[in-house]
Amino acid sequence: MPDSAAPILITGAGQRVGLHCAQRLIEDGHPLIFTYRTERPGVQALRDLGATALFADFSSEAGILAFIDALKAHTDSLRAVVHNASEWLAETQGSEAQAFNRMFNIHMLAPYLINLHCAELLQRSTPADIIHISDDVTRKGSSKHIGYCASKAGLDSLTLSFAARFAPAIKVNGIAPALLLFNPDDDAAYRAKALAKSALGIEPGSEVIYQSLRYLLDNPYVTGTTLTVNGGRHVK
Numbered sequence: 001m002p003d004s005a006a007p008i009l010i011t012g013a014g015q016r017v018g019l020h021c022a023q024r025l026i027e028d029g030h031p032l033i034f035t036y037r038t039e040r041p042g043v044q045a046l047r048d049l050g051a052t053a054l055f056a057d058f059s060s061e062a063g064i065l066a067f068i069d070a071l072k073a074h075t076d077s078l079r080a081v082v083h084n085a086s087e088w089l090a091e092t093q094g095s096e097a098q099a100f101n102r103m104f105n106i107h108m109l110a111p112y113l114i115n116l117h118c119a120e121l122l123q124r125s126t127p128a129d130i131i132h133i134s135d136d137v138t139r140k141g142s143s144k145h146i147g148y149c150a151s152k153a154g155l156d157s158l159t160l161s162f163a164a165r166f167a168p169a170i171k172v173n174g175i176a177p178a179l180l181l182f183n184p185d186d187d188a189a190y191r192a193k194a195l196a197k198s199a200l201g202i203e204p205g206s207e208v209i210y211q212s213l214r215y216l217l218d219n220p221y222v223t224g225t226t227l228t229v230n231g232g233r234h235v236k
């Protein structure tokens with residue numbers, strides 16, 4: 001049982017990786033606050049486990065600031081903030097700028113404003129952590145997800161800057177996964193191609209991100225670091 005009763009906030013926890021990590025953190029005894037944008041079975045499942053569900057749409061500054069106000073109405077302290085919410089958008093002719101702005105807001109502006117406005121809540125907890133979920137693709141860029149990759153690279157930069165700004169009270173780290181979970185519409189050819197990109201060649205699932213979160217939450221001597229969780233893509 002953690003010694004801090006302060007809740008952990010995880011964004012975008014209605015499905016997939018965020019939902020799994022939220023469930024595992026609750027199993028560990030952490031009080032949990034999570035954001036959702038779409039009502040899903042996973043949202044209700046977390047409510048049923050006693051978690052606090054807060055609506056948030058991070059695609060605009062107004063939506064981010066509205067969430068911050070809602071969060072502060074629910075808690076005056078935080079053990080950790082996990083920035084997991086994300087949109088993986090490819091370039092689509094005619095809507096490139098809209099997609100870019102959306103991903104900039106979700107992957108950079110939301111973590112930036114939430115970290116700045118909620119630092120005082122984290123400083124009431126010892127230890128305290130901020131964890132940014134990035135993407136291994138920032139290592140070399142992406143020809144098919146240019147805006148997505150750029151926004152995640154900006155998130156990697158926020159990890160370094162906030163680690164310097166908030167030390168020693170708050171540790172700030174990142175996790176950079178490659179393939180974790182396929183999406184339902186990924187066909188066999190895409191899946192085979194994606195699996196072949198890593199040395200280990202597996203679809204690992206969400207537990208590898210929970211294991212990475214647990215390491216960062218429990219280790220008192222790690223900050224300003226982004227953990228690579230990519231099956232050895234960089235050695236393939």
Ligand SMILES: NC(=O)C1=CN([C@@H]2O[C@H](COP(=O)(O)OP(=O)(O)OC[C@H]3O[C@@H](n4cnc5c(N)ncnc54)[C@H](OP(=O)(O)O)[C@@H]3O)[C@@H](O)[C@H]2O)C=CC1
Nearest residue numbers: 012016017036037038057058059084085086178179180181
């Ligand atoms: N899945 C993978 O293989 C990989 C994932 N990652 C990263 O890991 C993390 C988890 O991945 P995964 O579980 O697949 O993520 P998802 O694609 O399932 O997105 C997670 C959640 O983000 C929320 N979200 C999207 N747009 C917004 C918005 N405008 N405002 C608020 N919330 C929003 C969605 O909420 P809702 O459903 O409520 O609308 C969604 O449930 C992400 O940061 C992702 O970039 C990195 C590499 C590989």
Ligand SMILES: Nc1nc2c(c(=O)[nH]1)N=C([C@H](O)[C@@H](O)CO)CN2
Nearest residue numbers: 086087088135178179180181183194
């Ligand atoms: N928000 C999301 N980001 C990413 C996803 C996803 O489903 N949602 N998926 C990937 C891919 O798995 C990629 O890593 C391998 O093709 C990347 N980011």
